[in-house]
Amino acid sequence: MFEWISQHKDVLSVFTSIGTLIIWLVYAQLLYLGFRRQRRPRIIINRGKRKDIDALCIISNMSAESIFVEYIIAELETSRGTITMDVTDFEQEYEEGDEEGEGEPEERRERRTLNPGRVDENTRQGPLESGDFLHIGSFSDVIKRLARDEGIEMVGYRPAGDLKFYRLTIRLITIYGPEDMPVGAERGFNLEDNDHSYALIPATWDTQRLASRRQRRQLRKMVQRFNATNFSSASSFRCIDNDE
Structure with a gap:
């Protein structure tokens, strides 16, 4: 051998x-x-508490580090065009039981606050620690706000007349940890008319991460445009007169 x-x-x-x-x-x-996994942002947009249009829109930071929420953009696709609005500054209140965590220790629930470290509770802009979440109200509240801004008459959860709502997309622009370039996340929810309301169905099984170099450059240009124009809303919605 x-x-x-x-x-x-x-x-x-x-x-x-x-x-x-x-x-x-x-x-x-x-x-x-x-x-790479530690440095990759992970943001989840999902339904909470319910599964219909009255569900809470939950935003969770599952990244290894904290994120700074800069903008939350809601986009409503309709049969007459698209309505886009900055919903970062929007009244929110957390009620015990809004998220499935009633069985957690009290100190854990207290740490999962919606506005950690924020002075102005009327805005969602600010840091969100790893493992924390916030909600921006129910999906129906977001839709009603978009409709109200555009002057759309609502009958309950549905628009009056022959107008149809197709999809609501929630898009986040954030800063992750020590990085300079913004990162984003978005998820669309299809709105299926069931004659008296809308069923809320996620368009994808997971939240789409906007973290490639091209996407991050686009997000940076978007933030620059928002800051320069004091963006609050935009629309391609086409109003139709009753005579038409």
């Missing part, structure tokens, strides 16, 4: 070096994937 090893020591040395290199490459890949 030792004689065979002595005769083939050069070949064995090569294979040993190759094996060691492969092990180090795998180890380095695992370290890189772990580092």
